[in-house]
Amino acid sequence: MVPWSGLHGASGGSDVAGIRTVATKRDSAFVLNGQKIYISGVLEAERWGGGHLTLAKTDPGAGHRGISMFYVPTSTKGIEVSKIENMGRMGISTGIMRYANVEISQNNLVGQLNKGFYYAMDGFNHARVLVAGACIGAAEAILETGIEYIKQREVFSTKLKDYEAISFEAAELRTRLEMAKLLNYKAA
Template sequence: MDFSWSEEEKLWRNTVRDFAQKVIAPRVREIDTEERIPDEIIKGMAELGLLALTVSEEYGGMGASWTMATIAAEELGRADISLAVPVLYLVEAAWGFIFDRYGTPQAKEEYLPKVTKGEAFLGIATTEPEGGSDILGACRTKAVKEGNHWVLNGEKVYISGVLESLRWGGIHLTLARTDFNPEAGHRAFTFFAVPLKDTPGITTTRFIDMGRMGISTGGFHMDNVRLPEHYMVGELNRGFYHAMEGFTAARVLIGATCIGATEAVLEMGIEHIKQRRAFGRPLASYEGIQFPLVEHYTNLERNRLLVYKAAWMLDKLYKEKAFTHHDTALIAAMAKLRAPIDGFAAMNEVADWFGALAYTKEAPIEMGIRGIRSYSIGAEGAQNIMRLIIAREILGPEYLPYRQ
């Protein structure tokens, strides 16, 4: 066992940190207030290869390993504690990988080079008004083949990057029911690449989120949307499985962005408690302050180990088939379960140390609290769904509540 970083990994971390601290960190309040990521940041990310970096070089990506992608996610979280830039990064890294793996060459040629240049957005759309956790039960979107086209009808909600997709163009990998036999179960769904901009039959909505304001959340309605058949992504009726693969990867990157942001906020807290004095001594000298700090740092380190173990397993899974998807999904779910919850708790603690200042927009902590809450509420899977995955792997699928 070897916990050290390779020279290449160290260099990559330093490169991303240097960029993120110089270019992104000073503009986080502006990103939060203006509710968009400045073009110069997108351009800089594209130049560094940070956009959909897991996509193969053939389509403009870096073919980066999951370990490298996770390092970048951690550094982006450290720089943008509101988590807007990290969301844009990780959605494209995880779902760009799935599109590259399963999309048709023609559709990939059309979109991936633009995504990696920051000229198009690539997102994921599985959630519907009836629910996000129970995709099987809630998915009402239908796709029916008509000649050499697919016709989609339905609605997706709480979707990241809808405004970005309208501004830049791009696609959302959209899950639709394609087998209407009630016995079809998980084998009833297929992924499609749905361009939102200028597509007849698409109408969009917007939600005003509480946090991560720099990237939009919206919805779209599909009314007889006609897609050429090469926009089908992956195998017919295997969309559920492709979605689970993407979620596992995304959850690892989410864990990493959360540990980056959590450490950044803890560091702000440490600086503050060393300087701020009460009753004649620095706050840092009181055990009432020290002991929670110790707990939060220990959680952070535990979560970092989970995140990087999951990234390492993803690499082993794709390069050597050394693990199954289930093995990897288990550790990824643990990382996604703990990193947002522990991160939120740590940020809340730091807010206490800052006193009234934390409750103002003079201090950045409130952006972190609002941003990280998106991940414990549900983005890329609610926490109880992480618990269901973990319980399924520990106890066996026969104990899943919906199988009883």
């Protein structure tokens, strides 16, 4: 497990074109070198087998037009997996995958060479709707918990729900949540 302080020098974020992992063509294979950070399910993939998709620069001078997508079996020699200790999302691990001369078949190229950036962007469009839906569901659960509390809690012999400042705020939050839900439906 990697504590937050042990991540110095690692990069992460949504700048897909700024990745540093490189895949070099060698005969009928590609050799991966680099690392991926904040990857979901690293321990599960290592434990249960299977693999994962990754992006790597196959033409580093071409910017986002030189990135390809690969399927990488997690058990491939040269892959090191470590977990990041973080808060939240405890149902699945988050971690780092390091590639040190990881050789994969050219058959593991997903789609066309140098089109990985475009595949990832298309995937993000779908994922954003799903993530928004999960956040809306969490917000609904929190709001319902709060509403139940203000219906039951009494202060100065009066239920909190009977104070306009509190009930109006709850109504405003419900309205904003419904707007977010409808916008997400439209996006879907």
